[in-house]
Amino acid sequence: MDPISFAAATMLEPGTAAGQFTARVSPDWTIGGKPNGGYLLAMLGRAAVAIGTHPHVLAASAHYLHSPEPGPVTIDAETLRAGRSASQVRARMVQDGQPCVEALFTTSLLEAGTKPHWDAGMPRPGSSPRQDCLRLPGHAPNGLAVTIMDQVDLRLEAATAGFAAGRPAGLGELRGWLELLGDEPFDPIALLYAVDALPPATFDIEMTGWVPTLQLNVYVRALPVPGPVQLTQTAQLIEGGLVDEDCFVWDSDGRLVAQSTQLAGIRLP
Amino acid sequence: MDPISFAAATMLEPGTAAGQFTARVSPDWTIGGKPNGGYLLAMLGRAAVAIGTHPHVLAASAHYLHSPEPGPVTIDAETLRAGRSASQVRARMVQDGQPCVEALFTTSLLEAGTKPHWDAGMPRPGSSPRQDCLRLPGHAPNGLAVTIMDQVDLRLEAATAGFAAGRPAGLGELRGWLELLGDEPFDPIALLYAVDALPPATFDIEMTGWVPTLQLNVYVRALPVPGPVQLTQTAQLIEGGLVDEDCFVWDSDGRLVAQSTQLAGIRLP
Numbered sequence: 001m002d003p004i005s006f007a008a009a010t011m012l013e014p015g016t017a018a019g020q021f022t023a024r025v026s027p028d029w030t031i032g033g034k035p036n037g038g039y040l041l042a043m044l045g046r047a048a049v050a051i052g053t054h055p056h057v058l059a060a061s062a063h064y065l066h067s068p069e070p071g072p073v074t075i076d077a078e079t080l081r082a083g084r085s086a087s088q089v090r091a092r093m094v095q096d097g098q099p100c101v102e103a104l105f106t107t108s109l110l111e112a113g114t115k116p117h118w119d120a121g122m123p124r125p126g127s128s129p130r131q132d133c134l135r136l137p138g139h140a141p142n143g144l145a146v147t148i149m150d151q152v153d154l155r156l157e158a159a160t161a162g163f164a165a166g167r168p169a170g171l172g173e174l175r176g177w178l179e180l181l182g183d184e185p186f187d188p189i190a191l192l193y194a195v196d197a198l199p200p201a202t203f204d205i206e207m208t209g210w211v212p213t214l215q216l217n218v219y220v221r222a223l224p225v226p227g228p229v230q231l232t233q234t235a236q237l238i239e240g241g242l243v244d245e246d247c248f249v250w251d252s253d254g255r256l257v258a259q260s261t262q263l264a265g266i267r268l269p
Numbered sequence: 270m271d272p273i274s275f276a277a278a279t280m281l282e283p284g285t286a287a288g289q290f291t292a293r294v295s296p297d298w299t300i301g302g303k304p305n306g307g308y309l310l311a312m313l314g315r316a317a318v319a320i321g322t323h324p325h326v327l328a329a330s331a332h333y334l335h336s337p338e339p340g341p342v343t344i345d346a347e348t349l350r351a352g353r354s355a356s357q358v359r360a361r362m363v364q365d366g367q368p369c370v371e372a373l374f375t376t377s378l379l380e381a382g383t384k385p386h387w388d389a390g391m392p393r394p395g396s397s398p399r400q401d402c403l404r405l406p407g408h409a410p411n412g413l414a415v416t417i418m419d420q421v422d423l424r425l426e427a428a429t430a431g432f433a434a435g436r437p438a439g440l441g442e443l444r445g446w447l448e449l450l451g452d453e454p455f456d457p458i459a460l461l462y463a464v465d466a467l468p469p470a471t472f473d474i475e476m477t478g479w480v481p482t483l484q485l486n487v488y489v490r491a492l493p494v495p496g497p498v499q500l501t502q503t504a505q506l507i508e509g510g511l512v513d514e515d516c517f518v519w520d521s522d523g524r525l526v527a528q529s530t531q532l533a534g535i536r537l538p
Binding site for chain 1: 327328330332334335349350352355357359361368371372373374375379380383384385386387388389391440441474483484486488490491503504505506507508509511513525528530532537
C-alpha cells in the first residue's frame, strides 16, 4: 500500500459555516489505534492558518479532551485577534458531537534566513549520522501496532534505542531523525507533528503502555530547509502519574526550528 | 500604603451570566503600567477552578492578545469537558469589549505528599540563602516603575543581579526567591503568577525595554508547602525578535512545584 502523505493525512475540506472544516483522521497515522497528538494539532494548525492572514504558526497550545477514532471530524476555527505582526486563533476538533482537542495559536510571518542572535543552554542535536540510526518498525516492543511508522521514516540513535531490546539507557532521552516520505518537505504545520513524533522518552527509563499526551505546547522558531529533521526528546520529572517531556527539532542545516513541552499521563508498572 | 495581597489582587466577583466573573486588574501589580502576564493568567485560573469540579490547575496555556489597563475586566469561563480525574476549561479576559487574554486549562486534584518517581536533567534551585539575595525595588534599572515589587518580596541572587548595575553575567539566567507578603501561602493559582514573577532572563544578556509575553505555558507539578519559593528563569534562544524562557519553581522544601515556558517579544537595541 502506498504511504499516506502528511499533506493528505491532514487535508481539510471547507465545512458549511465560516471557519468550519471537515477532515478525516487517518487510520494509518495511529499508535495502537490512537491518532498521534502532534498529528491532531497539525490538523488544527492548518485550520488556524487557513482562516487567518498570517501564514505561519508561531506558538500552539493544545489540551486533549478525548482521543478521536480514525474517521471524519469537524474543525471549527475562530480568529480571536487579527493583528498586524501576529494574530491569535482558537481551533477545536469535534467527532460525533464530542469535543476532542482544543488549541490556541499565535500566527505570524516567519522570515526565511533569520539567524540566532543569542543561544545558550539548548540541547544539541544527536551526533549519529542518519544512516547509522535504526528505523522504527510498525510495531512497538510491547506489541502495539504503530501504523504511523509506515507513513514516515523515523530513526533512533542506537544509543537511545535500547528500550526496544528491553535495555533502556535510563537517561530518559531519545534522539533520532524524522523524514516524511516522498521528499515531502517540513513546514511549520508539519513541525507541529514532528515535536510529538518520537516514542515517549520515558521508554528510555521504563517500558509502560500508552503515555497519552494531556497538553502539548509548541514554538516554531524558524522555517526549516528541505530534508529530514533531527529530534531530541527528554523526560524531566515523573511524579503523581504525570511526566513532562521536552522536544527540540533541528533542520538538516542543524538549525533549531521547533521546540515543545508536553505533559503526559504515565501508568507505572 | 498597605500592600495589596495576591488574593485581593486576583479576587473575582460573580458576573451576570453562568461562568462569568468580574475582576479588577490592580494598578499596584504592574510593570511600567502593564499588568504582569502571570498575574493575568492567575485571574483566569481562578475562574477556571471556580466553575469546575477539580480544585487545582494542572496545566495552563495563555495566549496574550492585548494588554489590559489597570481597572475592571470581565472573565468568561467555559467547561470544555468535565472528566473524572481531569477536566478542561477555557477562560478569557475582556476589557471594554476587547479580548485581552485567552487561556486553556486542564484541572485535576493534586494529592499532597506525592514524591518524584524519576527526575533527570532538571535545573536545580539556586544555592544562595534568601537573606543573602537582593530584594528588587519598585523601579527597574531602566527607570520603569514596577509597582508589583511593593506587593511581593522578590530577591535575586547577587551573581545574577549584575544587570541592575549594567554588568549582566551574559548567561541568560536569573535565580531568586519570591515571597507573598503577610505570610500568604502559595497555592497552584499563585504559582501561575510565580513562574512569570522574575524580570526577563534576557536582562542577564543585554538590557532592553519591555519583553512582552506572547504565550505562557505552565505545569503545576505538586502542592507547595507554606513559605517562600525559589525561582530560576533561563533564556534559551533569541531569534527573529523572539525569545523563549523556561522557569522552574521550588517550594521551601526544595521540591519542584511548577515549571513554565514562555515566548516573548524582544526589541534589541
